[in-house]
Amino acid sequence: MLIAALQQNTYADGFPIRPKRLLLAPSVSYFFANKGWDSLRVKRPFDNNGKFTSLTYTLFAEYGISRRWSAVAQLPYVTNTYTQTNFNSTSRGLTDLETGLRYYLANINYIYYFMLQGTVITPLYTNPGLGYGLTGAELKLSFAGSGHMFGTNYYFTIEDGVRQYFGSQGPIQNRYSATFGLTLDKQFKNQVSVAFGGFYSVSDFKKFDVNPALDKNFAFNQVSLSYGHSFTHEFAVFVSAGTFVSGRNTGAGSSASLSLILKPFR
Amino acid sequence: MFDALKYSIVKSSFRILALVMASGFWCLQASAQKSKDDGEVSTEVVTHDGDGIFDGSAYFTFSVKNSLNTDQEGSVSYLVTTEKGEKLFDKNIKVKIDRNSNESYDFRIPELKAGFYKINFMINVSDYDDTTRRAFGIRPKEIRSQYARPADFDQFWQKAKDELAKVAPNFKLTPLPKQNTDNREVFLIEMQSLDNYTIRGFMTVPKTNNKSRKFAVLLGLPGYQVSLDPMLGLDNDLAIITLNVRGQGNSRGEIDTRRDEYIFHRVEDKNKYVMRGVIMDCVRCIDFIYSRPNLIHDNILVSGGSMGGYLALAIAGVDKRVNLCSAQNPILCDIRGMVGEVDWPITSFRKYVATQPGFTMDKLLNNLDYYDGKNFAPSITCPTLMGIGLLDPFAPPANEYATYNLLAGKKRILVYKNLAHEITEKYKELEGRWMRDTFALF
Numbered sequence: 018m019l020i021a022a023l024q025q026n027t028y029a030d031g032f033p034i035r036p037k038r039l040l041l042a043p044s045v046s047y048f049f050a051n052k053g054w055d056s057l058r059v060k061r062p063f064d065n066n067g068k069f070t071s072l073t074y075t076l077f078a079e080y081g082i083s084r085r086w087s088a089v090a091q092l093p094y095v096t097n098t099y100t101q102t103n104f105n106s107t108s109r110g111l112t113d114l115e116t117g118l119r120y121y122l123a124n125i126n127y128i129y130y131f132m133l134q135g136t137v138i139t140p141l142y143t144n145p146g147l148g149y150g151l152t153g154a155e156l157k158l159s160f161a162g163s164g165h166m167f168g169t170n171y172y173f174t175i176e177d178g179v180r181q182y183f184g185s186q187g188p189i190q191n192r193y194s195a196t197f198g199l200t201l202d203k204q205f206k207n208q209v210s211v212a213f214g215g216f217y218s219v220s221d222f223k224k225f226d227v228n229p230a231l232d233k234n235f236a237f238n239q240v241s242l243s244y245g246h247s248f249t250h251e252f253a254v255f256v257s258a259g260t261f262v263s264g265r266n267t268g269a270g271s272s273a274s275l276s277l278i279l280k281p282f283r
Numbered sequence: 284m285f286d287a288l289k290y291s292i293v294k295s296s297f298r299i300l301a302l303v304m305a306s307g308f309w310c311l312q313a314s315a316q317k318s319k320d321d322g323e324v325s326t327e328v329v330t331h332d333g334d335g336i337f338d339g340s341a342y343f344t345f346s347v348k349n350s351l352n353t354d355q356e357g358s359v360s361y362l363v364t365t366e367k368g369e370k371l372f373d374k375n376i377k378v379k380i381d382r383n384s385n386e387s388y389d390f391r392i393p394e395l396k397a398g399f400y401k402i403n404f405m406i407n408v409s410d411y412d413d414t415t416r417r418a419f420g421i422r423p424k425e426i427r428s429q430y431a432r433p434a435d436f437d438q439f440w441q442k443a444k445d446e447l448a449k450v451a452p453n454f455k456l457t458p459l460p461k462q463n464t465d466n467r468e469v470f471l472i473e474m475q476s477l478d479n480y481t482i483r484g485f486m487t488v489p490k491t492n493n494k495s496r497k498f499a500v501l502l503g504l505p506g507y508q509v510s511l512d513p514m515l516g517l518d519n520d521l522a523i524i525t526l527n528v529r530g531q532g533n534s535r536g537e538i539d540t541r542r543d544e545y546i547f548h549r550v551e552d553k554n555k556y557v558m559r560g561v562i563m564d565c566v567r568c569i570d571f572i573y574s575r576p577n578l579i580h581d582n583i584l585v586s587g588g589s590m591g592g593y594l595a596l597a598i599a600g601v602d603k604r605v606n607l608c609s610a611q612n613p614i615l616c617d618i619r620g621m622v623g624e625v626d627w628p629i630t631s632f633r634k635y636v637a638t639q640p641g642f643t644m645d646k647l648l649n650n651l652d653y654y655d656g657k658n659f660a661p662s663i664t665c666p667t668l669m670g671i672g673l674l675d676p677f678a679p680p681a682n683e684y685a686t687y688n689l690l691a692g693k694k695r696i697l698v699y700k701n702l703a704h705e706i707t708e709k710y711k712e713l714e715g716r717w718m719r720d721t722f723a724l725f
Contacts, residue, residue, distance in 0.1 A: 032725060033723070033725045034725055035723055035724060036723050081723075084723035124720060127713070127716035127717055127719070127720045250519070
């Protein structure tokens with residue numbers, strides 16, 4: 018869940034997509050945490066030399082249905098491992114499938130775009146170590162733009178989504194992010210971006226778990242830095258690194274990810 | 284002897300002192316003169332509305348910078364006239380601008396009815412006089428042409444299209460590989476148009492290995508007596524056609540007029556006026572686009588400036604296959620309203636009328652009613668972008684707005700308060716973004 022949020026920021030996804038165009042973004046992410054913030058925002062190491070790692074393979078896809086509508090889907094496969102002195106636990110499998118529709122609401126001068134996305138979250142697992150196991154729904158508004166600044170091109174995306182997991186003690190979450198990127202050359206081959214984002218999750222279930230995917234009442238903020246290189250119009254690679262900078266009732270971790278952006282049918 | 288020596292030294296000293304003083308005085312004078320020469324009086328007019336359009340009374344600030352070492356005395360004034368030059372208001376104030384100082388004078392122009400007006404700001408002070416010409420608009424969206432559209436306007440153009448349909452187009456596409464670039468292929472295009480004239484132009488298409496790839500189309504239309512070349516660029520989503528209409532560029536053909544004669548070529552007969560064929564040449568080019576399987580037939584932007592802007596309006600009015608229209612400084616709009624207001628093309632028409640026995644300005648204007656950009660506007664239902672300059676001597680803003688206000692589809696106008704017969708690069712950038720958004724070329 019957390020890693021997916023990070024990797025989505027590795028490319029600007031707040032803009033409309035061309036009709037009949039398919040965008041595929043396979044990615045792999047690694048997350049590591051051996052500390053956590055408690056409910057009073059005090060950071061401390063996990064008990065008994067505990068370490069949590071998560072390796073996530075994700076396939077994100079977006080397909081342009083029309084000028085205003087596109088379909089999005091995201092399928093993660095996760096391996097979560099928690100080790101501590103004399104204890105080792107691993108869970109792996111497909112986790113929450115996200116499917117949704119994105120609607121291009123409006124623009125300002127064809128530079129700034131407003132998009133609205135509705136997403137359904139469908140758990141594909143029964144293993145309690147992989148997530149809440151609850152169906153959810155999210156409504157997300159994004160604002161994105163691009164332009165010229167200091168002799169180079171920039172883009173930005175600001176997103177805010179409210180997600181509700183249904184069922185017993187299903188949390189309601191506010192998920193937000195802001196990304197700012199700069200192209201490093203006139204051919205748009207290379208770009209760097211910085212992102213800030215986080216979750217604010219509220220639930221009656223307040224217990225802390227070292228596995229961030231299982232926490233329900235928590236908050237965190239993270240920052241990340243990405244570099245992207247476009248080999249062709251159809252193929253680009255992004256690498257990203259990020260770390261949590263503040264939190265409550267959640268792990269304090271860092272992550273790295275590698276994403277491919279493919280547009281196979283131009 | 285000693286005294287003589289002392290006297291000689293004293294005398295020499297005085298001479299040197301006098302020389303030094305004279306040099307110093309000269310230097311000071313030169314310095315003062317240089318300082319005066321280096322300085323200048325400069326003026327600036329600030330229009331207190333972004334694009335010179337006001338809802339109520341217009342408001343300007345006239346700023347004077349005196350960087351001379353002398354005070355400047357005299358007057359600052361303004362004169363407001365109609366677009367035809369009839370005086371409406373003026374004001375003159377005495378001023379004294381101290382050396383090396385700035386002064387600003389606010390001018391609120393009395394209320395005026397909807398329309399466009401010229402305003403000249405004059406400064407006449409000790410060492411400087413100058414006039415700054417500006418224009419402004421009052422509620423231009425209320426501007427309406429005083430002149431009616433001919434009742435048979437649509438039938439007139441339908442008849443022209445029917446005649447065109449009888450001409451076999453014989454489209455011909457000739458690769459021009461020597462003009463290809465890294466990313467585009469260049470073609471000469473040829474087609475038969477009204478009166479069986481051969482019309483030529485160029486098409487450039489992005490190189491692609493995907494044989495089924497289709498491209499949106501930019502149809503670039505020519506200015507008055509302008510010869511268009513192939514248009515290249517880096518856009519990989521767009522085929523670009525530049526059309527040379529009859530009598531221009533490589534379509535000059537039988538209409539080989541002198542530059543100033545083209546505008547009135549056969550205007551004495553509304554069914555033979557050069558623009559009838561010219562507009563049909565544009566329609567034929569849309570036929571060409573529809574004949575090409577690699578072009579997207581419902582992604583056609585027509586764009587041009589001056590006469591090209593006029594043709595963009597005309598073709599969007601007579602041919603619904605046009606999807607977007609971009610007209611920059613279109614000429615021949617609200618033509619009857621141009622009489623007495625603009626020099627060209629009215630003077631050219633007058634000269635021609637004078638050479639034609641029995642032909643009058645009234646008859647000419649009656650014929651031109653069928654060619655008035657304003658009269659195409661009500662038929663234009665596709666989204667349209669217009670760009671105008673408030674100081675345009677050939678396409679005055681009131682005439683442009685009289686046309687713009689009649690456009691039937693979604694529309695947007697960009698007004699350039701300090702420009703004449705031109706628009707800026709920002710217009711072209713907006714046009715590109717607008718086109719990409721509308722055609723979903725994200």
